[in-house]
Amino acid sequence: MTAASLNVKPAYLEISNVWKAFGDFHALKDISLDIREGEFVCFLGPSGCGKTTLLRAIAGLDLQTRGTIRQGGKDVSTLPPSQRDYGIVFQSYALFPNLTISKNIAFGLENTKRPRAEIEARVTELLKLVGLPEQGNKYPAQLSGGQQQRIALARAIAISPGLLLLDEPLSALDAKVRTHLRHEIKELQRKLGVTTIMVTHDQEEALSMADRIVVMNHGVIEQIGSPTEIYRHPATLFVADFIGEANKFKATAEKGSVSFGSKTFKCAAHSFDAGVSVIVAIRPEDVIPHGPGARSPGAPDVVKEPANLLDVTIGEMEFLGSFWRTRLRGADLGDETLIADFSINAARRLTLTEGTALTVELPEERLLVYPGGQ
Numbered sequence: 001m002t003a004a005s006l007n008v009k010p011a012y013l014e015i016s017n018v019w020k021a022f023g024d025f026h027a028l029k030d031i032s033l034d035i036r037e038g039e040f041v042c043f044l045g046p047s048g049c050g051k052t053t054l055l056r057a058i059a060g061l062d063l064q065t066r067g068t069i070r071q072g073g074k075d076v077s078t079l080p081p082s083q084r085d086y087g088i089v090f091q092s093y094a095l096f097p098n099l100t101i102s103k104n105i106a107f108g109l110e111n112t113k114r115p116r117a118e119i120e121a122r123v124t125e126l127l128k129l130v131g132l133p134e135q136g137n138k139y140p141a142q143l144s145g146g147q148q149q150r151i152a153l154a155r156a157i158a159i160s161p162g163l164l165l166l167d168e169p170l171s172a173l174d175a176k177v178r179t180h181l182r183h184e185i186k187e188l189q190r191k192l193g194v195t196t197i198m199v200t201h202d203q204e205e206a207l208s209m210a211d212r213i214v215v216m217n218h219g220v221i222e223q224i225g226s227p228t229e230i231y232r233h234p235a236t237l238f239v240a241d242f243i244g245e246a247n248k249f250k251a252t253a254e255k256g257s258v259s260f261g262s263k264t265f266k267c268a269a270h271s272f273d274a275g276v277s278v279i280v281a282i283r284p285e286d287v288i289p290h291g292p293g294a295r296s297p298g299a300p301d302v303v304k305e306p307a308n309l310l311d312v313t314i315g316e317m318e319f320l321g322s323f324w325r326t327r328l329r330g331a332d333l334g335d336e337t338l339i340a341d342f343s344i345n346a347a348r349r350l351t352l353t354e355g356t357a358l359t360v361e362l363p364e365e366r367l368l369v370y371p372g373g374q
Contacts, residue, residue: 012037012195013058013163018067020053020219027053028064029219040189040196042206045216046242051199052167054216058197059165060084072162086163087156091171093148095140095155101127102136105155112159126154129188146177153185157192164189166198170205182209203243207231215239237279237370246281247339250372253278258369261333265308266364277372284325286366287340290359291350308362312338317354324352328360 011034020028028050035041043051056062058069060081068077076084087108095104102123109119127133130150132143140148149169156164169185170178186209189196200206206213207227215222215230215238223235234240241248251260253272258265258280265280272278290309312330315337324347328338340360342352350358 009036009038011035012039012072013197014068014070015054015058016068016070018054018057018064018069020050020057020062021065027219028057031067031219031221033214033221033224035195035197037195038193040186040198040209040211042210042213043197043199043216044201044203044206044213044243045222046201049216050219051201051214051216055165055167055197055199058163059086059088084163085161086165087159087161088165088167089149089152089156089169091168093140093145093152093172095148095152097140099139100136101132101138101140101143101151104140104151105158108155108159122158126158130154131184144177145173146181149173149181150184153188157194160194162195164194164196166196168199168201171200171202178205185209207243215242217242234281234368237281240281240283240368240370245284245339245341247284248279248281249336251278251280251369252276253369258367261336263310263332265362265367267367267369268365270369272369272371279370279372281368281370282362282366284339284341285323286363287328287338288361288363289340289342289346289350289352290361306361307364308367310338310360310362312358312360314352314354314356314358317352326352 013035015031015033018028018031019026031054043054045051053062057064060076060079063078068075070076071085096107099107105123105126106119109122123136127136130153132147132150135143135147140151143151153169170181173181182205198209210227212224212226213230214224217238223230223239225233230239231243234243237248240246249260251258253270253276254264254274256266258267258278260280267280270278290306310330310332312328312333314326315329316327318325323341323343326340326342328340338360350356352358
C-alpha cells in the first residue's frame with residue numbers, strides 16, 4: 001500500500017542511523033526518523049538528551065559521526081549549512097543589533113542578489129505576516145522579547161526555506177508571551193505549510209504545537225507519536241513520567257492484574273509473567289472520586305460496579321486554579337501516597353477538605369504497567 005493511498009505525505013526529511021560522538025560520549029545513538037512535508041515536529045526531552053545535537057546535525061552546524069540525512073530526496077549529510085535549504089531561529093534571537101528590523105529581515109534576501117524592489121516588497125509582506133508592520137525602522141533593542149522573536153522568525157522564513165528549525169525559540173520569554181506566541185507560530189506554520197522542527201524541553205509547548213512529538217532521552221528516541229498518543233499511551237515509564245504527572249508504584253504482575261499495597265487491581269493489558277516485579281503508573285487526573293454528589297446529573301441509576309476501588313483520606317490539598325491537587329493516603333496503599341487531581345466542580349460536590357475520607361477508583365485501562373527495572 002502506497003503512502004498516497006493512505007493519504008499520508010511522503011517523507012521530506014529522512015534521518016537514518018545517525019550517531020554523534022564527542023570523544024567516548026555518544027550524544028546520539030542510532031537515530032532514525034522520517035518527517036513528512038508540511039509537518040510540525042517537536043524534539044522533546046530533558047537537558048542533555050540529544051535533541052539540540054540532532055537539530056544541529058540536521059542544520060549542518062555540527063556534523064554527525066555517522067549516518068545519513070536526506071532532505072527532499074537529496075543527501076545533505078556532509079553539506080555545509082550554506083548549501084542546505086533551511087531557516088533557523090535561535091533561543092537568543094541572534095538579531096543584528098546595529099541593523100534596523102527591515103535590514104535584519106532583508107539580510108538573507110540580499111545575499112541572493114534579488115532586485116531591491118523585490119526585497120523591500122518581501123520585507124513589507126513579512127512584517128505584516130508577523131503582525132509588526134510599523135516596526136521596520138526600529139532597532140532590535142527597541143522591541144520587546146516577543147517582538148524580537150517574531151522578527152527572528154520573519155528573517156528565517158524570508159527566503160522561503162523548505163525546512164524551518166526552531167531551537168527553544170520561546171524559552172527566554174515570560175509565560176504569558178510564550179503562550180500567545182506559540183499559538184501565533186503554529187498558525188503561521190499552518191499558513192505557510194513549511195516543514196518545521198522545534199526543539200523544546202517544555203511539555204506544554206510540544207503538546208499544544210506539534211503534529212508529532214519525538215521524545216528523547218540519553219541520546220535515543222523513547223517514543224514518536226501524536227500529542228494524544230504520547231500523553232495517553234506512553235510507551236515507556238520515562239515518557240509517562242516526563243510528559244505530565246504520573247503516580248508510580250512498585251508492584252507484582254498477575255494474570256490480567258497487578259498487586260501493590262495490600263490489594264490486587266485490574267490493569268491495562270500487559271505481557272509480564274505472574275510474579276514479575278513491575279512498575280504501575282496512573283496519571284493524577286485519571287483517579288475518579290466516588291461518593292455523594294460525585295456522579296454527574298442525569299447519570300443512569302444502574303452502573304457497572306467499578307473494579308478498582310480504594311478507601312482513602314485526603315492528607316493535603318493544593319489549589320491550582322482549575323483543579324485541586326490532592327495527596328491521598330489509605331491502609332490499602334501502605335506507605336505510598338496517591339496524587340489525584342479533582343476538578344473544582346467535583347471538589348465542591350463532594351465538599352472535599354483535608355481529612356475527608358472518600359472512595360476513589362483507579363480505572364483499569366488507565367493503570368499502565370512497565371518493567372520493574374526502569
